[in-house]
Amino acid sequence: MEAMNHLPFIVGSYVAAFVIGAGLVSWVMIDYRTQRRALAELELRGLKRRSASVRPERPMTEANEKA
């Protein structure tokens, strides 16, 4: 009987935890996709960070040296 009286408080707590947890996970995933898409669009326009444009050269140089 007591458990039935308190059920809305227990269920309400677990629903709140689910909503907040799912909200956090969704926020992180949507933000990740948004940033990845924005970065890809900018790189398509030929924009690259200086450090990003330097880094791929190293493996190629190493490959050339081995060759």
Add this chain to the structure above:
Amino acid sequence: MALADLANPSRFLSLANRVIPWLGGLTVIAFAFGLNLAMGAPDDYQQGATVKIMFLHVPSAWLGMLGWGVMSISALGTLVWRHPLADVAAKAAAPIGAAFTLLCLITGSLWGRPEWGTYWVWDARLTSELVLFLLYLGVIAVWRTVEDPSRAARAAAILTLVGAIDLPIIKFSVDWWNTLHQSASVFRMGGPTIYPTILIPLLVMTLAFTLLFVTLHLAAMRNEILRRRVRTLRLMQASAVS
């Protein structure tokens, strides 16, 4: 890979991309195990079935404080060592910590109504927890209003270190003042006072919540690094146009 190597955002991204899926999987397993134990836990002899709210309330309270602790260490990293990832870590932790503090306040309120007869009282523990939530909102507001990220980082770091005073107040409020909130029953001198049939589900749920926090924090840090790269490229684009 040495710990210092993680100061390089590219290396951090590479590590985060590898670790996040594993941590996510571990979190799901820990929650499945923890919720199974929590639902099977016996009712408390005084509180009855409402003790099940504790399996959410205590971990969220812990994570609210852990979030601010992470931000405080990061604030030192920003102000003292100027670590490249320190302000990224602090900014990423703020909304997550705020969300868990809000969950702590909601579940505490829903637990308080059947046990104390009220959703809210202005006692030391509840008020200091509400102050923590407001501090989180303040730090998020600083990050959103100050446009220059390095200036925002310094301002947020100072606010974070000042706000860290609230952490011992929350922890010891139940010892320093007469409060409606119960005193410490898990992390206390002399060991926990909770019976193992309730303590074990609580510890497993705390582990699951902590894994969720770590996973979300790493993912949010990864997002923040990408956001800064996007910002840099947009500035480069703007300067090229002008």
